[in-house]
Amino acid sequence: MAEGEAKVIDARGSYCPGPLMELIRAIQTEPVGTVLEVLSSDRASSNDIPEWVKKVGQEYLETVAEDGYWRVRVRRVK
Amino acid sequence: MGKRVVVVGGGVGGTIVANHLARKLGRELELGDLEITMISPDAQHFYQPGLLYVMFDLTRPEELSRSQASLLEPGIRLVQDWADHIDKDKGEVRTRAGQTFPYDFLLLATGSRPSPQLIPGLAEGGHLFYTLDGALKLREALFNFQGGKVVVTVGVPHKCPVAPLEVTFMLDAWFRQRGLRDKVELTYTYPIGRLHALEPVANWAVPQFAARDIHGETFFNLKEVDAKARQLTSIEGTTLPYDLLISVPPHQGAQVIIDSGVGDKGGWVPTGKHTLLMEGTDNVFVVGDTTNLPISKAGSTAHFEADVIADNLASRLQGYPGGRSYDGKVFCFVETGLEQATYVWFNFETPPNPVPPSQAIHWFKLAYNKAYWLTPKGVL
Incomplete structure (x- = not known):
């Protein structure tokens, strides 16, 4: 899926509930096949998002370092 | 016009x-x-x-x-x-x-509104305290509870993000007060990989849980409740038995x-x-x-x-x-038992940094509970 088609979740500056919780919220309402892109200013997200995605059997795509934030891409596969 | x-x-x-x-x-x-x-x-x-x-x-x-x-x-x-x-x-x-x-x-x-119907079995098998009706039913259940497995679950998204932790500490203190704590196995679950979304609060909670014998189960997003068998299953694949389920359901607009x-x-x-x-x-x-x-x-x-x-x-x-x-x-008081509390504040740029819990902050929260009516009036 091209970048432009991803569902973007802008969680920059979110300390509570935070980027992973925003992803958990959004992924449940999106159809299978959707690419979700979490923008996070919290470095820990680049670890805890892939860890959770793996645990629940969804697909982790990549983490891209941007200027002052991270772009974590995952795909809902089930 | x-x-x-x-x-x-x-x-x-x-x-x-x-x-x-x-x-x-x-x-x-x-x-x-x-x-x-x-x-x-x-x-x-x-x-x-x-x-x-x-x-x-x-x-x-x-x-x-x-x-x-x-x-x-x-x-x-x-x-x-x-x-x-x-x-x-x-x-x-x-x-x-x-x-x-x-x-x-x-x-x-x-x-927002708590929506237990989003999780199969939750409305039948669990209690909630986010509505008056739910809190009254839970009050009755708690006062009749003689011991067993108490599990707190947290849905995404939910309002009042410190309430799940607060209720867990208050349950621990309350069961101790009633002389039942040794008959209660208290488990707190949380959707992400630590005990709270706010990292300093999560870090602070770890030794508190150990000292109070509270079991923390992280990466736990409730998938379904089997009310008959009294068993919870998470989307991560974890199962937990329970006798009393206290849930913060996922919310909807x-x-x-x-x-x-x-x-x-x-x-x-x-x-x-x-x-x-x-x-x-x-x-x-x-x-x-x-x-x-x-x-x-x-x-x-x-x-x-x-x-x-x-x-x-x-x-x-x-x-x-x-x-x-x-x-x-955002500013939140955090009850850390029945007699102590702390608080956190943060914004888009400033991370949270909770102060050590004290009795004075607990009293301040109780005072605010009374003074709240000045807030909607736009005075406080």
């Missing part, structure tokens, strides 16, 4: 904005150059954080509500009805009773947001994080739990946002641009 402001929802955010506006533009209101209409189905305004104490019978429900009309400045018209449809193209709100309210400016303050097509799939309204304007509009403000912003759904968030909205709305009504910007500020 005067300018018309319609506020949908009579919770803390909507009430603060309406009152601030009525005071800032009292003369316009008096002359009929401004009309402020609040549409709310509830005759009573309820202080939801007090439910935490109702379940332990430390507060009686009648202490937690006041008539909505008594909290509003004179001149604000209160319509006790359900908003049924929001038509932002026509610029009007229709109600269940069939009235239509055109607006020049609209404030969406419809809040208001039905009118979903039905009117002005929200996302969860019923949250896409909102500018600094302007608090609904995306794609210039005259629809959004406050509190109603927004889709990635910040805490909490009364304090609504309070800080409401101050910004009221200032900007008053300016806009007077023909000025409205210069205030919301910085993401």
Whole structure:
């Protein structure tokens, strides 16, 4: 899926509930096949998002370092 | 004809904005150059954080509500009805009773609602304390409880993000007080990989849990409840047995947001994080739990946002641009037992840094619970 088609979740500056919780919220309402892109200013997200995605059997795509934030891409596969 | 402001929802955010506006533009209101209409189905305004104490019978429900009309400045018209449809193209709100309210400016303050029906078996198998009815049923269950496995679960998203941790510490203290703690296995579950979204709070909670013999189960997102077998299953594949399930269910936005097509799939309204304007509009403000912003759904968030909205709305009504910007500020007290508390504050730029818990902060929180009524009035 091209970048432009991803569902973007802008969680920059979110300390509570935070980027992973925003992803958990959004992924449940999106159809299978959707690419979700979490923008996070919290470095820990680049670890805890892939860890959770793996645990629940969804697909982790990549983490891209941007200027002052991270772009974590995952795909809902089930 | 005067300018018309319609506020949908009579919770803390909507009430603060309406009152601030009525005071800032009292003369316009008096002359009929401004009309402020609040549409709310509830005759009573309820202080939801007090439910935490109702379940332990430390507060009686009648202490937690006041008539909505008594909290509003004179001149604000209160319509006790359900908003049924929001038509932002026509610029009007229709109600269940069939009235239509055109607006020049609209404030969406419809809040959030716990939705246990989103998880199979939860409504039948679990208790909740986020509604008065739920807290009263839980009070009865707690006072009859003689021991066993108590599990706290947390749905996503949920309002009042420190409440799950608070209720767990309060349960521990309460069971000790009743001499039952050695008969209770207390488990707290949380959706992400630590005990709380706020990292310093999560780190602080780890030794507290160890000292109080509370089991923490992280990466636990409730998938279903088998009420008959008293078993929980998470989407991560973990199963947990329980005797008493206390759940913070996942929340949804208001039905009118979903039905009117002005929200996302969860019923949250896409909102500018600094302007608090609904995306794609210039005259629809959004406050509190109603927004889709990635910040805490909490009364304090609504309070800080409401101050910004009221200032900007008053300016806009007077023909000025409205210069205030919301910085993401949130403040929360955190009860750490029955006699101690701490607090955290943070915004988009400043991370949280809780202070050590103390009895004085606990008393301050109890005092605020009494003083709360000054907040919707726009005084405190």
